[in-house]
Amino acid sequence: MGALELGSPRAAGSLARPFPPTTSRLLTVQDVRRRTLAKALQPHKAVMRSAQDLNDASTALGRSLHRHTATLPTTIPRRELEEYFRAQEIISHYPPQYKKAAVIPLLDLGQRQNKGWTSISVMNYVAKLLEMPPMRVYEVATFYTMFNREPIGEHFVQVCTTTPCMLRGAYDILDTVCTELGGIKPGDTTKDGKFTVIEVECQGACSNAPMLVVGDDFYEDLTPETTKKVLQAFSKGEKPKPGPQSGRHTSENSAGLTALASKPYGPGEHCTPEFS
Ligand code: FES
Numbered sequence: 001m002g003a004l005e006l007g008s009p010r011a012a013g014s015l016a017r018p019f020p021p022t023t024s025r026l027l028t029v030q031d032v033r034r035r036t037l038a039k040a041l042q043p044h045k046a047v048m049r050s051a052q053d054l055n056d057a058s059t060a061l062g063r064s065l066h067r068h069t070a071t072l073p074t075t076i077p078r079r080e081l082e083e084y085f086r087a088q089e090i091i092s093h094y095p096p097q098y099k100k101a102a103v104i105p106l107l108d109l110g111q112r113q114n115k116g117w118t119s120i121s122v123m124n125y126v127a128k129l130l131e132m133p134p135m136r137v138y139e140v141a142t143f144y145t146m147f148n149r150e151p152i153g154e155h156f157v158q159v160c161t162t163t164p165c166m167l168r169g170a171y172d173i174l175d176t177v178c179t180e181l182g183g184i185k186p187g188d189t190t191k192d193g194k195f196t197v198i199e200v201e202c203q204g205a206c207s208n209a210p211m212l213v214v215g216d217d218f219y220e221d222l223t224p225e226t227t228k229k230v231l232q233a234f235s236k237g238e239k240p241k242p243g244p245q246s247g248r249h250t251s252e253n254s255a256g257l258t259a260l261a262s263k264p265y266g267p268g269e270h271c272t273p274e275f276s
Helices: 009-014 029-044 051-066 078-091 096-113 120-129 134-143 163-167 170-180 224-235
Strands: 155-160 195-200 212-214 217-220
Touching: 078 096, 096 120, 096 134, 120 134, 155 170, 163 170, 170 195, 170 224, 212 224, 217 224
Parallel strands: 155 195
Antiparallel strands: 155 212, 212 217
16 A cells, blocks of 8 residues: 555545644554554553453444545454553563563564564564563563574474473474474474474473474473374364373373372371361
8 A cells, every 4th residue: 555645635634634734754554553543542552351351442433444545454454453452461461660571472472473482573573562671671682592583494393402301302302393394403384384493491380291382382291102103183273182191180190099009097098187
């Protein structure tokens, strides 16, 4: 879509009234959308949490854009609105003077919206939203390894190779993953852009070692065979069931009940009337 010159006859009818011309620069569609969003949200300054709030704002937005806007979008996509409100909701968890404390959750949100990686645009946007120097945001994003500074594949596979997993065969799992994905190396992305593999430190699931993570899900108690099955399912567009792949329930003892198997003796069970 093109840009509208402020002061032009077309702009005079549709745009000049809601947005008085303050400059002669070209007004892009993006500018219009940004200003209209800000205007529509004025009555919704309070934190918007419910779907009703969202609908109200969306309706207000639709109304304000409706006049003489044949060449402009009549509404901002619902998804964009939802994401904006989610960011505002996160910010509302912190006192206004400390809103920069929301930098990590907002970077995470931005990364999720940006196909899994934190680009410079994501960092700059977060800096703007939190009114903090961009450099402070870069410092955070480059310190934490969970922010990916390069584009990643559709499925982000992280194989844990820290000691407990290593002792339980993590390197066999890593080799299996790399071989199964066409001989790539940790840090690489497959040619079709479907998988990126990296080696990571402990993910906190040591009792189910060895394990790997795909996206947000843990696949545990792996063997080379079950690892292949998990990857094949993702290749086919399926979502394998996360959790232990050995059949055991969560991290229960795989040998069955071996402790506290007999009836407890007192004091304890019989020391208070309600237990006798
Ligand atoms: S060592 Fe792999 S999850 Fe802890």
